[in-house]
Amino acid sequence: MSVQNGFLALLxxxxxxxxQLQSEFLCRAAHRRVLNAGQVYSTLDRMVDQGLVASAGTTEDGLPLYALTDAGRDAARQWLTxxxxxxxPDWDEMLDQVLIAASLAEADARAIVDDYRAAFTEKIRWLTHEADSRALLAANRAAELGARAAIEWLDEVAAAxxxxxxxxxxxRSPERPRRGRRPAEPADAR
Known part of the structure; x- marks a missing residue:
């Protein structure tokens, strides 16, 4: 869901x-190496179907533009606060949300950081107090160390x-990405 939520935030x-959304997402969530075009457009299609975005016309050269609907604006606001x-909490989801929120003026990145810090602190508490199986010991220790690393990173972001x-x-970057999906050709024009 972080790609969908990230697109809503960017919109x-x-x-x-x-x-353009693909480029902005990758620029702001620099930990991601790839976001393929198929994922971009299938996500946008799903967001249209869910009523979160709608057509906003086309660019001068015919690329379809997407804009937030009221429902999309509400979902973006929730994700940005x-x-x-x-x-x-999920590590990759956290990185996407914190980095994208920190890059947008209308977001409350500090509240997001605080919420993740609390969630990872709770995760550590659970892992260190509720684990009673020796078979889970190594896995729980790995998860605990990951949670501690997340808290350390979140503390650095909060300080920044x-x-x-x-x-x-x-x-938004003024540089225009080279590619984009052209609108489908009407069946009667083929």
């Missing part, structure tokens, strides 16, 4: 086309946000 800056909803408010915020 708070205004309408965009698929390759709160961390995980459960005590089992505190020391330099807004320093991580990025405007």
């Amino acid at each position: 708070t800056q205004g309408p965009a086309y698929g390759s 709160a961390g995980p909803g459960d005590a089992r 946000l505190e020391a330099h408010p807004g320093a991580l915020v990025q405007a």
